[in-house]
Amino acid sequence: MEKSFFEAVWDVVEKIPTGRVCSYGAIAHYLSTPKAARMVGWAMNASHSAKRAIPAHRVVNRLGILSGKQHFGQLDLMEKLLTNEGLIIENDKIVNFEEKFWNPSIEL
DNA sequence: GGGTTGACGTGCC
DNA sequence: GGGCACGCCAACC
Numbered sequence: 001m002e003k004s005f006f007e008a009v010w011d012v013v014e015k016i017p018t019g020r021v022c023s024y025g026a027i028a029h030y031l032s033t034p035k036a037a038r039m040v041g042w043a044m045n046a047s048h049s050a051k052r053a054i055p056a057h058r059v060v061n062r063l064g065i066l067s068g069k070q071h072f073g074q075l076d077l078m079e080k081l082l083t084n085e086g087l088i089i090e091n092d093k094i095v096n097f098e099e100k101f102w103n104p105s106i107e108l
Numbered sequence: 109g110g111g112t113t114g115a116c117g118t119g120c121c
Numbered sequence: 122g123g124g125c126a127c128g129c130c131a132a133c134c
Contacts, residue, residue, distance in 0.1 A: 005131060024116055028130095034117090035129040041115040042132070061116060068115030 005031070009043035010050050012104050016058045019085040020102035021094060023062045030104040044068060057081040064097030 003011070012027050028037040040059070047054035057078045061067045069078035069092060079089045088095040 028116080033130070036131065037116040038114055038129070039116090039131050042113085044115050046132085047115095056115080059115080062118095066115090071115055 005033075005036070005039050006043040006046050006050075009040050010047060010052065010054050012108070013044070013047075013054050013056065013059055014052060015104070015108060016055060016102055019087065019100065021058045021060055021064070021082070021087065021097065021100050022102045022104065023060060023064075025062050026101075026103050026105065027059070030108070041068065045071065058085075058102075060094060060097075064094035064101075066092045066094075 008031055009027060012030060013022070016022050024037040024040040025034065027040045028034055031040075033039070044054070044056045044059060047056050056068065057066075057072065059068070066078050066082075066089070069075055072078045079092065082094065083089055087100055094100065
């Protein structure tokens, strides 16, 4: 019973340290499928069905934009969560994105 | 098996 | 610098 892509993505996402963020592309690249960044986002969409709690708010696109905030129910929720973890959000974008960026390929 | 989808990324205008 | 079009690949119907 091999883990599906979703589970593999979730496994990586839930390892993102608090106060750190990651991009879909970085996760996809870590899974040796750099072109499949869209699948990571899709896995996030399916994270609601996951048994474990997936910190999907720590996953943004490569620009550090909270592209998936509309999937959190409240548009303020994702930003609020990240801000609560010490990140700086401005116009739905992480200001200190590069500073807080967490690359699984390097740090994991 | 085939077409559609999607919380992306890159390139081009 | 912002916006649009194409590509990419796995899951879903």
